[in-house]
Amino acid sequence: MMDQQLDSFRRETRAWLEENCPPEMRTPPKSDADVCWGGRKFQPSSPAQAEWLRVMGERGWTVPDWPAEYGGGGLSAAEAKVLREEMAALGCRNPLQSFGISMLGPALLKYGTEEQKHEHLPRIARGEIRWCQGYSEPNAGSDLASLATRAEDIGDHFLINGQKVWTSYADKADMIFCLVRTDTSSKQGGISFLLFDMEQEGVSTKPIRLISGYSPFCETFFDDVKVPKSNVVGEINKGWDVAKYLLGHEREMISGMGSRGGGASVPDTALRHLGRNEDGRLDDPVLRARIALFEVRSRAFAAMAERFIDTLKAGKAHPAQPSMMKYFGTELNKQRHELLMAAGGHDALEWDSEGSNGGAAPRAWLRTKANSIEGGTSEIQLNIIAKRILDLPGG
Amino acid sequence: MPMYWNEDQQMLADSARPFLADKAPVSHLRALRDEGNADGFSRDLWREFADMGFTGLLVGEEDGGLGLGHVEAGGVLEEIGRNLSPSPFLTTSVGAVTALKSGSPAARQAWLPGIVAGETVAALALEEGARHRPHRVATRAERSGNGFRIDGAKSFTVQAQASDLLIVSARTAGGEREADGITLFAIPRSAPGVTLQSEMLVDSGHAARVVLEGVEVDGDAVLGEVDRGSDTLGHVLSALRAGSSAELVGLAEGASGMTLSYMRERKQFDRIIGSFQALQHRAAHLYCEIEVARAATLKAQQLLDDGSEGAHEAASVAKAMTGMASALAVQEAIQMHGGIGMTDEHDIGFFMKRQRVLAEMFGDADFHAEALARAAGY
Missing domain, CATH: 1.10.540.10 (Acyl-CoA dehydrogenase/oxidase, N-terminal domain)
Incomplete structure (x- = not known):
């Protein structure tokens, strides 16, 4: 696209955002309740939040680069980048956080039938259906392909029996994309990728209390759940390809938690708790140095995130590059929260008190420890990089 | 872009x-x-x-x-x-x-x-102390006739012996640690009053301490504005930081590429050492560090080419990040090569020596992290 056209797109986009983004949606989310996940059970935390989702969803800008026929914005890579930049410049919140957008959508676009795309993608784009991910099982963590949840062929249906674990927000989700075993004679080659409704008979969920005190993860049980065969994405027994493709997108999403997620600035937090010395510098020189070196890495990673998206959209990224983003981004985010805890000092130890916003700091710190486990551990990412990018031999 | x-x-x-x-x-x-x-x-x-x-x-x-x-x-x-x-x-x-x-x-x-x-060939006479402190300038340039008369000494002037031209920072006003009052000059290396004390560096490069005694230059030798040389110096340093960052990215890739080749061929315990997970994870981690350093460097280069305000900070981010990534690259390189990596006969040692020099030039990671913290107001 010509620079001129892009400039005029930028002007129009800025004007539209200024006109349509409610002022309350131009500040960072104050808590998890301010993050909009959509879905049938969604309760907006404010009218502005609902309005922001509605106008962005109508324009397809919750998923700017999906094709318009599936509810997307139909934007080019360059236009989508302009939209991101203009939203960042105005401080606009992400209108919709969604596993449908960041995980299932890309997999459906690549592997779904036309019917599946038309049925699911527009409802993801408008935030009408909230999805959860049925991947991990009690005995299938890093070795995901050893999963055992059975899908028994009973003619035009499958009968699903088994258990998933670490199903994020399963209790709040409307539908699940789920890996099931359709053939026991082959490990990777006996897995299928299924979509079904969480309201279906035989599905039950139980939240798991984590070290943060929150329960974002669930155990999910399937007891004779009937799923039509038309709900298979890709071919039967070829679900591992879909699963891996989706994992790449999941890793991109998780890698962004550190750099693009906004959140509290480490230097600001430290200044607020510790103050300045007589030279006007943070009154803790060693912590200041640690923060300063962290900020270098954080800013360098922001450049990497931009480069990653640009190369990805242009088809120039190595297929294993999401592993690199996931590894670096999550380790960075953990380090960030270690520094936020140090910056908060005694204050950041408050778990349940008036001034601590419900122990937000220590709970968020503990939550980040999952970043380098979920979506494939750091060690799995390093294995992938070593083998697929660096071409080192198998063990 | x-x-x-x-x-x-x-x-x-x-x-x-x-x-x-x-x-x-x-x-x-x-x-x-x-x-x-x-x-x-x-x-x-x-x-x-x-x-x-x-x-x-x-x-x-x-x-x-x-x-x-x-x-x-x-x-x-x-x-x-x-x-x-x-x-x-x-x-x-x-x-x-x-x-x-x-x-x-x-x-x-x-x-x-x-x-x-x-x-x-030009050499940059911009330092006076043991570490990069571009605004600590004691060398003085006094007005004299149509030009200036310069007295002082500059340290760590790389390739000064081979040079024809010296780019010199000197103080035309202000105190020894102030950014204001610095002026940049283009001085012929052969100008009367310029003498060199040579040093050979750890990477086999050459540098010199440049002594300036009553060096006379005319007004045309001034680069940028008199007393406002720190603006010009800022542009020069950002260009050099982005440039040395790119060199460090190449160096880190060179060192890690040599190490990966060695890992694919060296056998111990009847196995290729590159198949050991303990080494694979370190190699993969290093790969990530270098990729991030490369992105930070490209960001700085693009912002410099755009004439963007953010270019100076981006150049600092790049120099700090490439300094850290390349240091890891050469340290891992020697360790993973084992004994052979300690020999002068093997090339990998040259990477460690050059990295040490480049990382120090125009500010190391500590310098730039501190400068960025200062710019961010903490």
Whole structure:
């Protein structure tokens, strides 16, 4: 696209955002309740939040680069980048956080039938259906392909029996994309990728209390759940390809938690708790140095995130590059929260008190420890990089 | 602007890659060292840089150069880093050329044609202490007739012995640690009153302490504005930081590439050592560090070429990140090579030595992290 056209797109986009983004949606989310996940059970935390989702969803800008026929914005890579930049410049919140957008959508676009795309993608784009991910099982963590949840062929249906674990927000989700075993004679080659409704008979969920005190993860049980065969994405027994493709997108999403997620600035937090010395510098020189070196890495990673998206959209990224983003981004985010805890000092130890916003700091710190486990551990990412990018031999 | 090379930039890098790999691989540096070459680089090679158009890459077309930018210069510097090719490219074609862009027409006319032709070498006399402190300038330039009279001493002036031109920071006003009151000068190395005390550096490069005693220059020698030299100096340093970052990215890739090759062939316990997970994870971690450093470097180069305000901070981010990533690269390289990596016979040691010098030049990670913290107001 010509620079001129892009400039005029930028002007129009800025004007539209200024006109349509409610002022309350131009500040960072104050808590998890301010993050909009959509879905049938969604309760907006404010009218502005609902309005922001509605106008962005109508324009397809919750998923700017999906094709318009599936509810997307139909934007080019360059236009989508302009939209991101203009939203960042105005401080606009992400209108919709969604596993449908960041995980299932890309997999459906690549592997779904036309019917599946038309049925699911527009409802993801408008935030009408909230999805959860049925991947991990009690005995299938890093070795995901050893999963055992059975899908028994009973003619035009499958009968699903088994258990998933670490199903994020399963209790709040409307539908699940789920890996099931359709053939026991082959490990990777006996897995299928299924979509079904969480309201279906035989599905039950139980939240798991984590070290943060929150329960974002669930155990999910399937007891004779009937799923039509038309709900298979890709071919039967070829679900591992879909699963891996989706994992790449999941890793991109998780890698962004550190750099693009906004959140509290480490230097600001430290200044607020510790103050300045007589030279006007943070009154803790060693912590200041640690923060300063962290900020270098954080800013360098922001450049990497931009480069990653640009190369990805242009088809120039190595297929294993999401592993690199996931590894670096999550380790960075953990380090960030270690520094936020140090910056908060005694204050950041408050778990349940008036001034601590419900122990937000220590709970968020503990939550980040999952970043380098979920979506494939750091060690799995390093294995992938070593083998697929660096071409080192198998063990 | 997307964060990858466009076709022209890719083509330029593709021409730099075989040129430097053929003409100036690590064995070239070793030969210069072993013969005790007085310049620390080959003047024949420098003239070949000119034939390739690299010497005048950042020089405007009106001054006989290619009129390209820092992204393109970075493409050349990456290959210089990968091969450890000794040359005056960074100091002359990036540092001095950026400084001369703020010079008078007379200064540009005096120096740029020689630089473009590969005949003129410039050295940067911008330091006075043990570490990079560009605003600590005690060297004084007093008004004298139509020009200035300069007295003082500059440290760590790389390639000063081989140079024809010195870019010198001197104080025309203000106290010793103030950014204001600095002025930049272009001084012929042969000017009366300039003497050098040579040093050979750990990477076999040459530097000198430059003593200036009553050195007389006219007004045309001033680069940028009198007393406002820190503006010009800021541009020069950002260009050099982005440039040295690119060189460090190439160096880190060179060192890690050599190490990965070794990991794929060396056997112990009847196994290729590259199959050991303990080493694989370290190699993969290093890969990530280098990729992030590369992205930070490209960001700085693009912002410099855009003339963006954010370029100075981006150059600091790049220099700090590449400093850290390349340090890890050379440390892991020696460790993973084991005993052979400690021998002078093996090339990998040259990477460690060059990295040490480049990481220190124009500010290391600590310097830039501190500067960024200061700029962010904490």
